[in-house]
Amino acid sequence: MHISELDTPALLIDLDIMERNLQRAARYAAEHNLRLRPHTKTHKIPELARRQIKLGAVGVTVAKTTEAEVMLAAEPPDILVAYPVVGRRKVERLIEVARRVPVTVSLDNETAARSISEAAAEAGLRVQTLAEMDVGLGRVGVAPGELPALGRLIAALPGLELKGIAFYAGHIKKLDEKGFEQIEQLAETVERAVADFRSAGLPVEVVSGGSTPTLYQSHRIPAMNEIRPGTYIFNDRNCVACGCATWRDCAASILVTVVSTARGNRMIVDGGSKTFFSDGLATGADPYFGRLIEAPEARFVKMNEEHGYVDLEDAAARFHVGDRVRIIPNHICVAVNLHEKVYGVRDGQVVEEWTVAGRGKLQ
Amino acid sequence: MHISELDTPALLIDLDIMERNLQRAARYAAEHNLRLRPHTKTHKIPELARRQIKLGAVGVTVAKTTEAEVMLAAEPPDILVAYPVVGRRKVERLIEVARRVPVTVSLDNETAARSISEAAAEAGLRVQTLAEMDVGLGRVGVAPGELPALGRLIAALPGLELKGIAFYAGHIKKLDEKGFEQIEQLAETVERAVADFRSAGLPVEVVSGGSTPTLYQSHRIPAMNEIRPGTYIFNDRNCVACGCATWRDCAASILVTVVSTARGNRMIVDGGSKTFFSDGLATGADPYFGRLIEAPEARFVKMNEEHGYVDLEDAAARFHVGDRVRIIPNHICVAVNLHEKVYGVRDGQVVEEWTVAGRGKLQ
Numbered sequence: 059m060h061i062s063e064l065d066t067p068a069l070l071i072d073l074d075i076m077e078r079n080l081q082r083a084a085r086y087a088a089e090h091n092l093r094l095r096p097h098t099k100t101h102k103i104p105e106l107a108r109r110q111i112k113l114g115a116v117g118v119t120v121a122k123t124t125e126a127e128v129m130l131a132a133e134p135p136d137i138l139v140a141y142p143v144v145g146r147r148k149v150e151r152l153i154e155v156a157r158r159v160p161v162t163v164s165l166d167n168e169t170a171a172r173s174i175s176e177a178a179a180e181a182g183l184r185v186q187t188l189a190e191m192d193v194g195l196g197r198v199g200v201a202p203g204e205l206p207a208l209g210r211l212i213a214a215l216p217g218l219e220l221k222g223i224a225f226y227a228g229h230i231k232k233l234d235e236k237g238f239e240q241i242e243q244l245a246e247t248v249e250r251a252v253a254d255f256r257s258a259g260l261p262v263e264v265v266s267g268g269s270t271p272t273l274y275q276s277h278r279i280p281a282m283n284e285i286r287p288g289t290y291i292f293n294d295r296n297c298v299a300c301g302c303a304t305w306r307d308c309a310a311s312i313l314v315t316v317v318s319t320a321r322g323n324r325m326i327v328d329g330g331s332k333t334f335f336s337d338g339l340a341t342g343a344d345p346y347f348g349r350l351i352e353a354p355e356a357r358f359v360k361m362n363e364e365h366g367y368v369d370l371e372d373a374a375a376r377f378h379v380g381d382r383v384r385i386i387p388n389h390i391c392v393a394v395n396l397h398e399k400v401y402g403v404r405d406g407q408v409v410e411e412w413t414v415a416g417r418g419k420l421q
Numbered sequence: 422m423h424i425s426e427l428d429t430p431a432l433l434i435d436l437d438i439m440e441r442n443l444q445r446a447a448r449y450a451a452e453h454n455l456r457l458r459p460h461t462k463t464h465k466i467p468e469l470a471r472r473q474i475k476l477g478a479v480g481v482t483v484a485k486t487t488e489a490e491v492m493l494a495a496e497p498p499d500i501l502v503a504y505p506v507v508g509r510r511k512v513e514r515l516i517e518v519a520r521r522v523p524v525t526v527s528l529d530n531e532t533a534a535r536s537i538s539e540a541a542a543e544a545g546l547r548v549q550t551l552a553e554m555d556v557g558l559g560r561v562g563v564a565p566g567e568l569p570a571l572g573r574l575i576a577a578l579p580g581l582e583l584k585g586i587a588f589y590a591g592h593i594k595k596l597d598e599k600g601f602e603q604i605e606q607l608a609e610t611v612e613r614a615v616a617d618f619r620s621a622g623l624p625v626e627v628v629s630g631g632s633t634p635t636l637y638q639s640h641r642i643p644a645m646n647e648i649r650p651g652t653y654i655f656n657d658r659n660c661v662a663c664g665c666a667t668w669r670d671c672a673a674s675i676l677v678t679v680v681s682t683a684r685g686n687r688m689i690v691d692g693g694s695k696t697f698f699s700d701g702l703a704t705g706a707d708p709y710f711g712r713l714i715e716a717p718e719a720r721f722v723k724m725n726e727e728h729g730y731v732d733l734e735d736a737a738a739r740f741h742v743g744d745r746v747r748i749i750p751n752h753i754c755v756a757v758n759l760h761e762k763v764y765g766v767r768d769g770q771v772v773e774e775w776t777v778a779g780r781g782k783l784q
Contacts, residue, residue, distance in 0.1 A: 065508065141727060142681050144678050144679070144691070145429060145691075147426075147427075148428060151428075167683065169742040169743050197684075197725065198680070198689055200683050201683075228725065317533070318562075320562060326505075326561055331698075331700065331755055335694075336699050363754060364484040364485060364504060364783075367559075396758070396759075398781045418759060420430050420692070421429065
C-alpha cells in the first residue's frame with residue numbers, strides 16, 4: 059500500500075533511517091564495551107524491541123510494570139524497570155514478570171525495597187536491584203553521598219540481589235559548552251559513586267545511565283558500563299535542537315491532511331495535541347510544535363485537540379484543502395503513545411504495520 | 422471494590438458530581454429552549470453519551486469520523502461531525518455512519534462540500550450540513566461576510582441538505598469583563614449572520630455554537646439555538662480558572678501514588694505527562710499541572726513522561742512513599758484520551774468501570 063492510501067493522521071516510520079539509527083547505536087556500544095539496554099517507552103512495540111535485541115541489546119528498559127508485561131512478547135534476555143515500583147498491585151505484577159524473565163529494578167527508598175524483598179522472598183525469586191542516585195535532575199534517586207547507605211540496605215534484604223548503580227542525567231538537554239561541562243561533572247560524580255560503592259564492599263557489576271542526548275558521549279563517562287537511550291531509535295525535533303541528531307536521522311513523522319485554508323496564510327491540518335502531544339522543545343529554542351518536511355520554513359504555531367495551526371507566511375510552498383504533509387514532532391515518545399498504529403515505510407510504500415501494544419500502559 | 426484497591430495511576434469520576442453537572446446543563450438547555458448536543462471528545466465513552474441523551478440531548482457531537490463510528494454504540498438520535506471531513510477514506514467512513522444514523526457535518530470549503538456531496542448522492546443519502554463561520558478563534562470557518570456564499574454553494578449541491586450555521590467561540594477563555602464583552606460581540610455577530618443567511622433565502626433551522634466556558638451564558642446569544650459543550654460533564658482546572666465551574670463541580674481526578682520523597686520538600690508521584698497530558702492552563706493563570714485534592718496548596722510544578730514533581734513547600738500536609746493523592750488535571754479532555762479505563766466512584770467505592778472506546782481515534 060502506498061502512503062497516499064493511509065487515512066490521516068498516520069504515524070510513519072522511515073525504516074531506512076530507523077535501521078541506520080539502531081545500527082549506529084549498536085556499533086557504538088560494541089566499540090566502547092557498553093551494555094546497550096534500550097528504553098522501550100519510546101516505541102512501546104515488542105517487535106521493535108526484538109530488533110534491538112537482535113542487534114545486541116543486553117535487555118530492555120521499561121518505566122512501568124504494565125510495560126514490562128507487554129515487553130515479555132519480545133522475549134528479552136531480561137527487563138530493567140527503571141522506576142520505583144511502589145504499591146501492592148505493582149509488586150505483584152513485577153513478581154509475575156520475574157517468574158518469566160530475569161528482572162532488575164532501580165530503587166531509591168526503603169519502603170519500595172522492603173516490599174519487593176518480601177514479595178520476592180515469598181515467591182522464592184531473586185529480583186536484581188540497582189541503587190538509584192540523583193545526578194542533577196532532582197527527580198528520583200538519593201544524593202550521591204547517601205548511595206552507599208542505600209546500597210547496604212538493599213544488600214541486606216532477602217530476595218534482592220544488588221547489582222550496582224543507576225542514574226539518569228535528564229538535566230543534560232543540549233550538547234553545547236554547558237552540556238559538555240555537565241557531562242564532565244557527571245563523569246566525576248559517577249566515578250566517585252562507584253569508588254564509594256566499592257569501598258563499602260558493594261557490587262558495581264552494573265553502572266547504568268545514559269539517555270539519547272548523551273548517547274554518543276557515553277565514552278566520556280568511563281565508570282558507566284550500561285546505557286539506556288530510548289528516543290535514538292526514531293529521533294525527533296528535540297534531538298535536533300539538542301545537537302544529538304540531524305533531520306536526516308529523524309525516522310518518525312506524522313502524515314496529516316490540510317482541512318482548511320480559510321484564513322489566508324494560515325492552514326489547518328487534521329492533527330493537533332491529541333496527535334502530536336503538546337510538549338514544547340526541551341531546550342525552549344522556539345515555541346513551535348513540529349517541522350513540516352514539505353515546508354521547513356512553515357511554523358507549526360498552535361494546536362487544539364484535533365487542529366494544527368500552521369503559519370505559512372515565511373514558507374515558499376502553498377497548500378490546498380486535501381493536500382498532505384508530514385510533520386516531525388517535538389517529542390516522539392509521547393506522540394507514539396497517542397497512536398493505535400505505527401506504519402513502517404520504505405520508498406513511499408507501507409511495508410510494516412505495528413500496534414502500539416504498550417500505549418496507555420500507565421500502571 | 423474500594424479505590425484503595427485500584428492500581429495507580431487511575432482516572433476516577435465522582436459520579437455524584439458528574440450527574441449534577443449533567444442535570445444542571447440539561448435543565449439550563451430546557452429552560453432556554455436550547456438544543457443540547459454534547460461534544461463527546463471529552464469522555465469518548467458511549468455509555469456516558471447514552472446518559473447525556475437520556476437527559477434530553479438531541480444528539481452528540483464528535484470531531485473525527487472514527488469517533489462517530491465509536492459513538493454509534495450509544496444509539497444517538499443523530500451525530501454532528503463538527504470538523505471538516507476531508508479525504509477519501511474519511512468520506513467513506515462518514516457515509517457508512519450516515520447509513521446507520523442521521524449525520525450532520527460542518528463545512529467551510531468547496532473541496533470538502535463537493536466530495537461529501539458526490540459520495541452522499543452516489544449512496545442515495547442526504548448528509549445534513551452547517552456552514553461554518555469563524556467568530557474570532559481563527560481556526561476553521563469562513564469570515565462572517567463570506568457565509569451566505571458558502572451557504573449557497575452547499576445548498577446547490579446534491580446529497581447535501583443545508584440546515585444552518587455552525588461556529589465555535591474557542592477564543593473566549595475566561596468569564597471576566599473582557600469575556601463578557603466577547604460574548605456580547607459574539608451575540609451580535611451571530612445575529613447578523615443569521616439575518617444575512619435568511620435574507621439570502623438560506624435555512625437557519627440550526628444555529629449551533631457553544632463551548633463549556635460559555636455554556637451558562639448561552640442565553641446571552643439569542644440567535645443561537647444549539648449548544649455543544651464537552652468538558653462540562655467533568656470540568657477541570659481550566660474550568661475553574663475560567664470561572665465557569667468551582668472545585669466542587671470537578672468530577673474527574675487522577676489517583677496517583679507517591680513513589681519518591683528523596684528530595685526534601687519535593688515528592689514524585691507515579692503520573693507524569695503520559696497520565697495528565699502537558700497542557701498548561703488555557704488562561705495562563707499559573708504554570709502548574711493540577712490541583713492536589715488532599716493538599717490544595719501543593720504545587721504540581723513539573724512532569725516527565727511517568728513522573729510528576731510536586732512541590733510541598735507551601736503545603737501543610739506531608740506524604741510518605743506509598744501514600745496516594747488525587748489530582749484534578751488542567752485539561753480533562755486530553756487526559757481521558759491517555760487512559761484505557763475510567764472508574765466511576767461513589768463514597769470511595771468503584772461502582773462503574775468504562776473503557777475509553779474512543780481513545781486514540783484520530784482519523
